[in-house]
Amino acid sequence: MCVFIVDYTTSMCTPLLSVLTAIRAAILIQNWYRFTKARLETRRRYSLSIFQSIEYADEQDQLQVCNFHFFLYKHPGVSQVVDEGLSLTEFENKIDVPDSYYGPRLSFPLTVEDANALLHAFRNEQLLHARYVLQLLCETRRVLKEMPNITHLSTSYSKEITVCGDLHGNLDDLLLIFYKNGLPSEQNPYVFNGDFVDRGKNSMEILIILFAFLLIYPNDLHLNRGNHEDYIMNLRYGFTKEVSKKYKDHGKLILCLLRDVFSWLPLATIIDSKVLILHGGISDTTDLDFLNALERNELKERIPTTRLSKHIANQNVAGKTQHISSSGSTEPSGSNLPPDHALEEWKQILDILWSDPRSQNGCTPNKSRGGGCYFGPDVTAKLFERYNLKMLIRSHEFKPEGYEISHDGKVITIFSASNYYEEGSNRGAYIKLNPELIPRFVQYQVSKYTRRQNLQERVGTIESSALKSLREKIYAHRSELTSAFAQYDLNSTGRISVSDWAAAMESVLQLELPWRMLRAQLVQMTPNGEADYMSCFYDLKIGQPTKEPALVETLCRYRRDLEIIFNIIDKDHSGLISLEEFGQTWKLFASHLGIDMYDESLDKLVLSIDYNKDGHIDFNEFLEAFHVVHRLEKKANS
Amino acid sequence: MASRKDGAVAEIEKKIIEAFEVFDHECNKTVDVREIGSIVRSLGCFPTEAELHELLAKVEEEEPTGYINLEKFLPVMTKVLLDRSYQPIPEDVLLHAFEALDENKCGYITKEELIKYLTEEGEPFTEEEMEDMLSTALDPETNTVRYRDYISMMIVDET
Numbered sequence: 071m072c073v074f075i076v077d078y079t080t081s082m083c084t085p086l087l088s089v090l091t092a093i094r095a096a097i098l099i100q101n102w103y104r105f106t107k108a109r110l111e112t113r114r115r116y117s118l119s120i121f122q123s124i125e126y127a128d129e130q131d132q133l134q135v136c137n138f139h140f141f142l143y144k145h146p147g148v149s150q151v152v153d154e155g156l157s158l159t160e161f162e163n164k165i166d167v168p169d170s171y172y173g174p175r176l177s178f179p180l181t182v183e184d185a186n187a188l189l190h191a192f193r194n195e196q197l198l199h200a201r202y203v204l205q206l207l208c209e210t211r212r213v214l215k216e217m218p219n220i221t222h223l224s225t226s227y228s229k230e231i232t233v234c235g236d237l238h239g240n241l242d243d244l245l246l247i248f249y250k251n252g253l254p255s256e257q258n259p260y261v262f263n264g265d266f267v268d269r270g271k272n273s274m275e276i277l278i279i280l281f282a283f284l285l286i287y288p289n290d291l292h293l294n295r296g297n298h299e300d301y302i303m304n305l306r307y308g309f310t311k312e313v314s315k316k317y318k319d320h321g322k323l324i325l326c327l328l329r330d331v332f333s334w335l336p337l338a339t340i341i342d343s344k345v346l347i348l349h350g351g352i353s354d355t356t357d358l359d360f361l362n363a364l365e366r367n368e369l370k371e372r373i374p375t376t377r378l379s380k381h382i383a384n385q386n387v388a389g390k391t392q393h394i395s396s397s398g399s400t401e402p403s404g405s406n407l408p409p410d411h412a413l414e415e416w417k418q419i420l421d422i423l424w425s426d427p428r429s430q431n432g433c434t435p436n437k438s439r440g441g442g443c444y445f446g447p448d449v450t451a452k453l454f455e456r457y458n459l460k461m462l463i464r465s466h467e468f469k470p471e472g473y474e475i476s477h478d479g480k481v482i483t484i485f486s487a488s489n490y491y492e493e494g495s496n497r498g499a500y501i502k503l504n505p506e507l508i509p510r511f512v513q514y515q516v517s518k519y520t521r522r523q524n525l526q527e528r529v530g531t532i533e534s535s536a537l538k539s540l541r542e543k544i545y546a547h548r549s550e551l552t553s554a555f556a557q558y559d560l561n562s563t564g565r566i567s568v569s570d571w572a573a574a575m576e577s578v579l580q581l582e583l584p585w586r587m588l589r590a591q592l593v594q595m596t597p598n599g600e601a602d603y604m605s606c607f608y609d610l611k612i613g614q615p616t617k618e619p620a621l622v623e624t625l626c627r628y629r630r631d632l633e634i635i636f637n638i639i640d641k642d643h644s645g646l647i648s649l650e651e652f653g654q655t656w657k658l659f660a661s662h663l664g665i666d667m668y669d670e671s672l673d674k675l676v677l678s679i680d681y682n683k684d685g686h687i688d689f690n691e692f693l694e695a696f697h698v699v700h701r702l703e704k705k706a707n708s
Numbered sequence: 709m710a711s712r713k714d715g716a717v718a719e720i721e722k723k724i725i726e727a728f729e730v731f732d733h734e735c736n737k738t739v740d741v742r743e744i745g746s747i748v749r750s751l752g753c754f755p756t757e758a759e760l761h762e763l764l765a766k767v768e769e770e771e772p773t774g775y776i777n778l779e780k781f782l783p784v785m786t787k788v789l790l791d792r793s794y795q796p797i798p799e800d801v802l803l804h805a806f807e808a809l810d811e812n813k814c815g816y817i818t819k820e821e822l823i824k825y826l827t828e829e830g831e832p833f834t835e836e837e838m839e840d841m842l843s844t845a846l847d848p849e850t851n852t853v854r855y856r857d858y859i860s861m862m863i864v865d866e867t
Contacts, residue, residue, distance in 0.1 A: 091808050092808060092809060092825060092829060093829050093830055094805075094808075094830075095804075095805040095806070095808035095809050095825075095830075096805075096809070096825050096826055096829040096830030096831075097756060097829075097830035097831055098797060098801065098802065098805040099802070099805050099806065099809075099825075099826065099830075100757075100826060100830050100831050100832075100833060101754055101755075101756050101797065101831075102754070102797050102802055102805075103833075103837065103841055104745065104749065104757075104837075105749045105754050105796075105797075106862055107837070107840070108745060108746040108748075108749035108750055109749065109750060111746050111750075112727070112730060112746060112749075112750040115730050115731065116730055119730065428734070428735075429734040429736055430736065524840075524843045524844050525840065525843075525844075526844055568719070569715075569718075569719055569722065572722075582729075584726040584727065584729065584730050585726070586722065586723050586726050587726055587727065587730070587750070
């Protein structure tokens with residue numbers, strides 16, 4: 071017997087069996103689809119996790135060499151303070167702008183026309199001439215100096231205030247924000263919450279635009295300092311390089327003046343005495359009155375945290391600060407231990423520029439960052455009670471949706487750099503705060519593709535990029551990993567269990583990642599389910615083959631630090647340093663890190679890089695040689 | 709003998725914890741209840757929505773908080789993996805499913821038909837899910853889904 075279903079809307083008769091089959095088929099397809107979706111989501115999350123862990127681990131590494139940098143930066147070429155007397159006219163007289171320059175020509179005091187000219191020029195990838203940059207910075211410093219450490223604003227006349235977070239040199243994001251939200255003006259006030267520079271390629275242009283609007287609308291464009299508004303950070307994370315490249319001879323002067331300007335940036339903004347806006351976060355000792363009173367421009371770069379920890383430890387002993395004599399220290403000559411009061415000032419600033427909120431109560435040192443702390447809801451509550459606050463808006467942390475609300479609605483993280491790690495990695499966002507202080511979030515994402523990539527493609531791109539970074543880190547730790555694996559492989563079979571492999575990876579690389587999930591992408595398996603551990607290193611090689619694998623690995627791992635150090639030594643930004651300088655620096659660096667290095671191997675290596683045998687090394691070429699090359703590039707950008 | 713079995717269970721537990729932690733933003737051993745589906749699937753299982761609801765009932769708190777604790781999730785998920793519940797859908801079965809919806813056996817399903825089946829039958833798609841599938845599966849020129857190509861593309865991306 072055949073049973074028929076009659077569909078009265080279509081007047082179709084369908085056998086029951088067929089209908090049941092269709093339902094079963096639908097369930098199967100839906101099930102399978104949801105599986106693929108979940109898989110995509112998992113891949114997306116662990117890719118972002120990889121990016122973030124590596125970024126934080128990088129910042130941690132910096133901690134190790136911070137002492138060294140601090141010593142080095144006392145090097146004559148760097149710590150010169152730009153003459154306070156430099157004025158607009160002096161720059162005009164000293165620096166010529168050729169007729170062939172078609173970029174914007176600024177005239178002070180700036181007007182909206184100048185701002186529009188700048189926006190137009192930057193959209194067309196033009197550079198602002200060094201003279202105007204210097205004049206702009208000069209004026210900006212003059213204006214910032216008049217401002218207190220903490221700016222107080224009010225939402226009056228029904229104005230909404232727009233708050234933006236980290237931009238990190240992403241000009242496209244800033245332009246998109248202005249497009250969506252309008253340019254800054256008396257009717258359209260903005261607060262930019264730090265980290266304008268580093269990582270992206272238009273840090274300079276972002277600063278120029280923000281400073282220009284600051285000069286035009288000083289009461290309606292507000293800037294807070296971020297942890298990246300710091301000379302040492304800039305050396306490492308790309309801003310210094312960007313300026314040197316774009317401005318060559320004038321680069322150094324610009325950087326010096328910028329160092330001063332950064333130190334004059336206000337530390338925080340408070341709206342209607344209720345909403346506190348600052349870059350990082352707070353700690354259980356954050357004292358807004360203390361912060362408001364200190365001399366903010368004295369504190370230019372973060373000092374080594376080891377000294378701070380001693381200071382904090384001393385504070386905890388006997389409950390009050392001990393006095394440390396300011397002379398007679400074991401530090402390298404030329405740097406005295408700063409007085410206790412300065413250390414306290416530094417701690418307060420470090421806390422507000424580097425701290426991150428967490429859901430657990432309490433205040434613990436921020437181990438991932440190496441500065442500031444993790445603060446819990448109780449810390450927030452206490453601060454709010456003390457200062458009668460209602461909300462804390464901060465930035466400093468990447469968020470996939472551009473913003474995140476925590477501590478029961480009291481803390482908002484706002485992050486405005488979309489695609490921060492990679493095309494498609496995250497949205498950016500900004501906050502619109504109305505006079506009732508209710509926040510409204512606007513999200514966006516810049517895309518370099520004219521056709522929007524679908525989710526599949528986007529995740530593919532992010533994942534490839536993340537795995538690439540991870541494999542580079544694996545390569546840079548090859549020796550350590552190999553010995554860690556060997557410890558599990560007592561019979562030297564070349565195979566260990568997945569469990570052991572994961573344990574070794576985690577302990578050597580110090581990255582908390584889902585190793586078992588990533589296993590398939592990182593290591594090959596034997597037929598009986600064990601990990602062929604040396605296969606981690608296949609498909610990866612160093613650009614320049616050499617007989618000194620350990621040395622090469624070290625150079626690979628510290629490549630970025632070396633880049634910074636070379637940049638400091640290279641006073642005239644020529645890209646060249648002498649073999650002697652290189653040798654000396656390397657020895658110092660190596661001994662500081664406790665690395666054993668045979669002189670001969672380094673000399674041989676260096677000589678092979680000195681291509682024209684003229685006694686100088688082009689250190690960019692040298693560093694290029696230690697860039698990890700991926701022999702098999704997966705279809706990263708298809 | 710016993711230690712080998714324990715080793716296997718320990719390894720499974722570690723896998724589950726890893727997958728859980730990927731979705732544990734705050735690093736406090738809890739995840740949003742809406743992520744449980746993703747976690748279970750990321751461990752290689754293919755539960756239907758109905759099966760997921762059953763599983764959720766076992767791991768939710770007495771008074772649902774919107775969060776699931778690792779503590780409750782771990783033993784339940786370990787059993788799922790040991791029992792090999794929610795078996796994967798093999799490629800050929802998936803193909804048959806699409807073919808069942810392809811009445812004229814012409815190798816493709818029209819956009820309208822697919823929408824009708826997947827948003828009205830079985831465990832219906834949300835609008836978002838339907839749109840998302842179409843964004844990858846639909847051939848814009850013919851407005852149809854050539855399902856063999858679609859399946860191949862999705863499978864390749866997995867490897």
